[in-house]
Amino acid sequence: MHTILGHHHISMLTKDAKINNHFYQKVLGLRRVKKTVNQDDPSMYHLFYGDLTGSAGTELSFFEMPIVGNTIRGTNAITQIGLLVPSYESLIYWKERFETLEVTHGEITTYAGRDALHFEDSEGLRMVLLNNNGEAVPKKWSAWEDSIIEQQHRILGMGAVEITVRHLDRLGKTLTEMFGYTEVARSDQEAIYQSVAGQSFGEIVIKQLDGPREKPGRGSIHHLAIRVKNEDELRNWETVVKERGFHTSGIVNRFYFQSLYFRESNGILFEIATDGPGFTVDSSIEALGKELDLPPFLEERRAEIEANLIPLD
Known part of the structure; x- marks a missing residue:
């Protein structure tokens, strides 16, 4: 049986890669595991942060778009x-x-059934720290021992991802009927779904909200990637998604993983991505994220690409 193993990565927009680079390394203590470019537009950085190797489920990824404006919040968007x-x-x-570093944050509260602390990065991206309470995490997650954060408090990886839509049940049925998620909680305007029973690392919180669609900008979330084991499973999901009536990108070779993209009926962009080969395919573990890595098809343009990028370090 083919199953979704949890989150793979999530991708956002940043206006300033330098500011972004500082926040995720020096404030959150994540490792920059890959410094590369948007493969569809190599004029912009594509930065990945995560654990020791950027394991699937720990990856926060950012496209730098210097001309992007502010996010105008609304519905039909991934919101936290x-x-x-x-x-x-x-x-x-x-x-x-956060108080010491003047990071925007709230009080300790609860969210999706867990102790929680809401905060925002320097561009208004909404995030929430969730108490994992000693529960199991994927075996592939590996702590980065050089993090500036004390070992007992380091960020482990991704937990519940919030999606706000006009039509909750449409997205809910896509998750349950197509991907095999389980609905584990529901109120009038909110429902929680899990791809792995009892585990937050594959959890999606759907909130229903009418109104204008969010206008993306700096600090907005572009897409959520969900995790599958390998290319054979990805091909199976390609068939399933098409049979459901969704248009897909077809399988795209992203070098570090294989991907398939589609939009569900509210317009939310999902990516289905394979575990491998991973970020060590062109780098040692020790050297991850230090130099500009390019997929082979862009290597011949390295001089041109580097000339157009502002150094980060």
């Missing part, structure tokens, strides 16, 4: 990213850290 931390004490640690 959950990040798992080890304990309630970790939330206290992060609240104090």
Whole structure:
């Protein structure tokens, strides 16, 4: 049986890669695991942050678009990213850290049934730290020991991802009937779905909201990628998605993984991505994220591409 193994990565827009680079490394303590470019438009950076190797389920990815404006919030958009931390004490640690570093944040509260601390990055991207409470995480996740964050409070990986749409049940049926997610909670305007029973690392929170569609800008979320084991499984999902009536991109070779893209009926962009080969396909673990890595089909344009990018470090 083919199953969705959880989140793979999530991709956002940033106006300034330097500011972004500082926040995710020096404030959140994540590792920059890949410095590359948008394969469809190599004039812009594509940065990935995560654990030691950028394991599937830990990856936060950003496209730099210097001309992008502000996000005008609305519906039919991915609206918040959950990040798992080890304990309630970790939330206290992060609240104090955010206060010291003047990061926009709220009080410790609850979200999706977990202790939670909402905060925003320097461009208004909405995130929430969630208490993992000692629960299991995917075996492939590997801690980066050089993080500036104390070991007992480091971010583990992605938790519940929030999607706000006009039609909750349409997206809910896509998740349950097509991908095999389970609905685990529901209120009048909100429902929670899990791809792996009882686990937050594959959780999606759907909120129903009428009104104008969100206008993307800096700090907005472009798409959510969900995780499959290999290309054979991806080809199976390509068939399933097409049979459901959705138009797909066809399988795209992203070098670090294979991908398939489609929009569900509210217009939310999903990517289905394979575990491998991963970011070490063109880099040692020690060297991850330090130099500009390019997929082979862009290597002959390296001089041109590097000339158009502002150095980050």
